[in-house]
Amino acid sequence: MRISPPRLLLIVAFVLVVFLEARTVLAFFGVAVSPLESAIAAVAVIAVLVYWGTRPVDEEPTEE
Amino acid sequence: MSELFVEKYPEQARLIRLAFTASFIALGVGAVFGLLQALHRTDILRIVESPTYYTLLTGHGVFLVVTFTIFFLVGLYQWAVTDSLDRGPVDPRVTWTWYGLMSAGTIITAVTILAGFLGDPPEVLGSELSADVLFTFYAPLQANPLFYVGLVVFVVGTWLAGADWFRTWLAWSRDNPDERIPLPTFMVLTTMIMWYISSIGVAIAILAFILPWSLALTESLNPTLTRTLFWYFGHAFVYFWLLPAYLLWYIVLPKLSGGRLFSDPLARVVFILFVLLSTPVGIHHQYLDPGISEGFKFIAMTNTMFLLLPSLLTAFTVVASMEHGARQRGGEGTFNWLRALPWRDPAFTGMALAGIVFAFGGFTGIVNAGMNINYLVHNSVWIPGHIHTQVGTAVALTLMAGSYWLVPQLTGNRLVNRQAGLVQVVLWFLGIVFMTNSMYRAGLFGVPRRTAEPEYSFEYDIGVGSMAELNVQLALGGTLLFVSAMLFLGIMLLTAFNDDTEPLVDGTIPPALSGPEDSPPVLDNLRLWIAIALVLVVIAYIIPLASIVDRGGLFGPDIGPFPVFVQITDAIPTVFYSLGALIA
Amino acid sequence: MNIHTYERLWIVGAMVLIVGFIATITYGSVGLGITMIDDEEETLAPDEIGEDERFADPRVEQVGEDEYAAYVVAQTFVFQPDPIEIPADSEVTFYVTSRDVIHSFTVVGTNTNTMVIPGEVATMTVEFDEPGEYGVICNEYCGAGHHDMEGELTVVEAEEFDLTDLAVDAPDEVEPGEEVELTATVENGLLEEVETTLTVEIGEETIEEEVVVEGGTSEEITTSVDADDLGEGDHDWTVEVDDESDGGTVTVGTDDGGDES
Numbered sequence: 009m010r011i012s013p014p015r016l017l018l019i020v021a022f023v024l025v026v027f028l029e030a031r032t033v034l035a036f037f038g039v040a041v042s043p044l045e046s047a048i049a050a051v052a053v054i055a056v057l058v059y060w061g062t063r064p065v066d067e068e069p070t071e072e
Numbered sequence: 073m074s075e076l077f078v079e080k081y082p083e084q085a086r087l088i089r090l091a092f093t094a095s096f097i098a099l100g101v102g103a104v105f106g107l108l109q110a111l112h113r114t115d116i117l118r119i120v121e122s123p124t125y126y127t128l129l130t131g132h133g134v135f136l137v138v139t140f141t142i143f144f145l146v147g148l149y150q151w152a153v154t155d156s157l158d159r160g161p162v163d164p165r166v167t168w169t170w171y172g173l174m175s176a177g178t179i180i181t182a183v184t185i186l187a188g189f190l191g192d193p194p195e196v197l198g199s200e201l202s203a204d205v206l207f208t209f210y211a212p213l214q215a216n217p218l219f220y221v222g223l224v225v226f227v228v229g230t231w232l233a234g235a236d237w238f239r240t241w242l243a244w245s246r247d248n249p250d251e252r253i254p255l256p257t258f259m260v261l262t263t264m265i266m267w268y269i270s271s272i273g274v275a276i277a278i279l280a281f282i283l284p285w286s287l288a289l290t291e292s293l294n295p296t297l298t299r300t301l302f303w304y305f306g307h308a309f310v311y312f313w314l315l316p317a318y319l320l321w322y323i324v325l326p327k328l329s330g331g332r333l334f335s336d337p338l339a340r341v342v343f344i345l346f347v348l349l350s351t352p353v354g355i356h357h358q359y360l361d362p363g364i365s366e367g368f369k370f371i372a373m374t375n376t377m378f379l380l381l382p383s384l385l386t387a388f389t390v391v392a393s394m395e396h397g398a399r400q401r402g403g404e405g406t407f408n409w410l411r412a413l414p415w416r417d418p419a420f421t422g423m424a425l426a427g428i429v430f431a432f433g434g435f436t437g438i439v440n441a442g443m444n445i446n447y448l449v450h451n452s453v454w455i456p457g458h459i460h461t462q463v464g465t466a467v468a469l470t471l472m473a474g475s476y477w478l479v480p481q482l483t484g485n486r487l488v489n490r491q492a493g494l495v496q497v498v499l500w501f502l503g504i505v506f507m508t509n510s511m512y513r514a515g516l517f518g519v520p521r522r523t524a525e526p527e528y529s530f531e532y533d534i535g536v537g538s539m540a541e542l543n544v545q546l547a548l549g550g551t552l553l554f555v556s557a558m559l560f561l562g563i564m565l566l567t568a569f570n571d572d573t574e575p576l577v578d579g580t581i582p583p584a585l586s587g588p589e590d591s592p593p594v595l596d597n598l599r600l601w602i603a604i605a606l607v608l609v610v611i612a613y614i615i616p617l618a619s620i621v622d623r624g625g626l627f628g629p630d631i632g633p634f635p636v637f638v639q640i641t642d643a644i645p646t647v648f649y650s651l652g653a654l655i656a
Numbered sequence: 657m658n659i660h661t662y663e664r665l666w667i668v669g670a671m672v673l674i675v676g677f678i679a680t681i682t683y684g685s686v687g688l689g690i691t692m693i694d695d696e697e698e699t700l701a702p703d704e705i706g707e708d709e710r711f712a713d714p715r716v717e718q719v720g721e722d723e724y725a726a727y728v729v730a731q732t733f734v735f736q737p738d739p740i741e742i743p744a745d746s747e748v749t750f751y752v753t754s755r756d757v758i759h760s761f762t763v764v765g766t767n768t769n770t771m772v773i774p775g776e777v778a779t780m781t782v783e784f785d786e787p788g789e790y791g792v793i794c795n796e797y798c799g800a801g802h803h804d805m806e807g808e809l810t811v812v813e814a815e816e817f818d819l820t821d822l823a824v825d826a827p828d829e830v831e832p833g834e835e836v837e838l839t840a841t842v843e844n845g846l847l848e849e850v851e852t853t854l855t856v857e858i859g860e861e862t863i864e865e866e867v868v869v870e871g872g873t874s875e876e877i878t879t880s881v882d883a884d885d886l887g888e889g890d891h892d893w894t895v896e897v898d899d900e901s902d903g904g905t906v907t908v909g910t911d912d913g914g915d916e917s
């Protein structure tokens with residue numbers, strides 16, 4: 009684990025929130041993003057995060 | 073580690089546990105109703121007939137913003153007074169009396185609301201037992217008299233609770249003549265002053281007008297007057313929900329972050345500002361009411377804007393205290409200190425997330441307060457969006473987070489499963505963002521609040537996206553909230569029975585960085601603040617009230633009752649009558 | 657009292673923000689002249705609505721050049737009149753009152769929105785630039801059928817807008833050899849005179865007649881057709897003017913036998 013589960017959980021939650029709100033903000037500027045597109049994008053980002061976060065720490069030094 | 077609260081004050085702990093129990097039962101029922109509403113409005117699942125939706129909605133409003141919040145408040149305040157004055161009440165019988173009154177009132181009112189689910193409610197006190205009037209009970213909608221009786225008994229209970237705390241404080245100050253009022257007690261007393269000043273309004277509305285009228289003792293009333301009296305109370309009412317959360321943010325959150333409160337004097341200033349300003353603003357809920365002149369609306373608007381000040385001050389203090397705590401824990405850098413905060417603690421994380429949502433809700437509140445923009449959002453579903461960000465999250469999530477810290481001290485049991493607690497607060501956060509984002513957006517396109525079926529024969533002009541998508545998002549958010557509420561209640565229940573464990577909390581509250589000695593003693597002069605608050609209330613309300621009475625009369629221009637329960641049957645002839653009139 | 661420098665800055669910033677908000681809103685309402693719902697109108701008890709000349713007959717009325725008044729009554733669970741038709745690019749003042757509980761009068765998607773409180777008359781003056789159809793809803797909970805309370809507001813092109821009313825007096829039966837006389841009363845609710853065409857269709861015949869009606873008055877137009885030209889039997893007739901129409905059937909002859917037309 010490169011990141012503790014609670015932090016990963018929080019970051020994932022924030023990613024979801026940012027994607028949701030970003031859609032609203034973009035809509036305000038006339039850029040339409042479909043729910044499906046934003047869901048796919050959010051899931052992709054989260055997958056990357058989870059993959060990165062759960063990989064064992066090898067060479068990199070840990071903080072914390 | 074200090075002695076646990078439950079060991080030091082077993083009787084107080086028991087009372088607080090009972091208050092929290094009442095509060096959490098209300099939360100559970102309210103959450104079930106909330107979920108049903110979310111699914112009904114969006115036409116995803118309708119298990120009741122649409123007219124019964126309003127029974128759900130009345131229950132949701134009353135159980136959540138009256139029972140859940142206020143029972144939690146009295147429990148929390150009992151803790152705050154006892155803990156900070158280091159003594160119990162003068163006479164515990166009084167304490168149990170107010171608890172009893174509040175419980176009795178709740179039960180009476182709850183019965184009248186829930187009877188609305190019966191196909192054929194019994195007749196009580198001359199009218200059917202039903203109260204589909206929503207928590208604002210605007211006359212001439214009429215509920216069974218018992219609905220109002222229950223509310224009155226409940227409010228009298230809270231008044232007695234306030235008196236009880238004042239008495240405890242007076243007894244304490246006799247023993248400690250030269251000491252400043254400890255901050256938690258100061259917060260309790262100022263909150264109650266605000267509550268006394270404001271709840272007079274709703275008490276008059278009910279006792280002088282609505283209750284006698286519902287008992288058919290008087291024939292009519294002036295709906296503008298009762299509505300104005302309700303809102304005289306109404307805005308302070310929302311602060312009554314909010315101030316317990318503020319107490320937790322000021323007293324407990326800095327400690328949870330690992331530090332101390334930044335400034336005790338400013339915390340006092342903030343609470344005094346609430347005493348002064350939370351009542352003379354109520355007319356901002358009536359920007360769209362005929363019968364009230366523009367000038368009074370303007371005064372309410374300016375006062376409302378000044379009421380931003382205490383919340384902005386709070387934002388500063390809370391963030392500053394958190395930063396201080398993080399640095400005590402070794403946090404560094406401009407933003408990196410955020411990483412040093414105890415994010416794995418659900419009590420901390422819940423309050424922090426609640427704070428973020430509150431900041432956002434503050435902006436939507438400014439929109440509501442703007443006299444002209446208000447025309448666009450008034451009574452649209454934008455308003456429940458605002459309600460759920462504020463009382464539904466800033467308050468509710470803070471109270472739940474606070475419970476993670478407080479309940480172990482009240483039970484002597486260890487909190488079961490902190491991880492589940494963390495998941496719970498994060499789920500609430502997600503749920504609220506999904507649900508309110510949909511509500512805010514739909515509200516801007518004119519979708520109304522308080523309706524079982526928000527879709528009409530015309531199409532809403534939804535800028536981007538579709539109504540269907542907004543509906544799914546609302547229902548999804550509502551479901552997440554519901555799951556989160558159930559998870560919270562489960563954790564609380566298990567903790568209550570988690571005997572034979574040692575709690576892992578430390579109940580000591582460290583002193584503020586800048587203590588009360590830095591503040592002028594005048595801040596503690598409660599008489600002065602009461603006097604100023606009364607003057608402001610008189611200035612803001614005497615003329616509008618006089619003008620309303622002058623226009624419509626004390627008992628109104630002959631307005632008969634509209635008991636809500638007969639409307640289903642009445643509605644049909646009315647509709648036909650009107651259609652007939654139109655055709656003719 | 658000792659206040660941290662940052663906190664001082666924050667307080668100053670907060671005050672600037674607050675004063676800024678008040679200033680913008682003041683400008684918005686005073687500077688731009690946007691008026692709010694207020695206590696301009698006298699109170700009106702619900703049981704006096706029937707005697708009140710504005711609300712006894714809920715309607716739209718012209719009150720000046722490009723100025724109109726719409727008198728609307730809200731009650732469980734309808735609005736009267738419905739639909740409400742108003743011209744674009746004109747000042748329309750809505751007067752709304754309630755016969756029973758508190759409702760709202762809300763034109764969806766606009767800021768035409770007011771509470772409707774029994775005993776009070778809410779007024780608001782608006783101008784719609786674009787013709788179109790708007791939903792009108794009640795957004796204040798008013799009882800079990802609250803979600804059914806809906807109306808319609810139609811904004812029509814100013815040139816196409818009229819307040820014409822039509823009433824037709826026609827016989828049911830005419831003897832062969834006589835005249836079938838249709839008397840149309842065209843009422844013009846506008847203040848200006850209208851020039852329009854009255855179209856009468858009866859049997860196979862179509863008669864068009866130009867009519868000019870002074871503002872606020874009515875004209876009677878009589879058209880007649882020879883019953884023999886129609887022939888014996890039942891004949892449908894319609895009279896149309898602007899978008900008003902009336903219709904019926906006239907029978908020529910007494911024999912109720914076959915249908916010849």
Ligand code: HEM
Nearest residue numbers: 103106107109110133136206464468521522523550553554
């Ligand atoms: C379980 C989570 C919840 C869900 C799914 C939920 C859902 C809803 C929905 C859909 C409405 C809108 C009803 C309408 O206007 O037609 C509503 C209204 C409301 N909710 Fe919630 N809610 C939840 C929790 C809460 C909480 C925790 C509070 C406050 C502590 C709260 C307070 C309110 C209030 C005051 C209203 C307005 C009632 C009225 O208009 O009379 N809700 N809720």
Ligand SMILES: [Cu+2]
Nearest residue numbers: 306307356357
């Ligand atoms: Cu308010």
Ligand SMILES: [Cu+2]
Nearest residue numbers: 794796798802
């Ligand atoms: Cu309604």
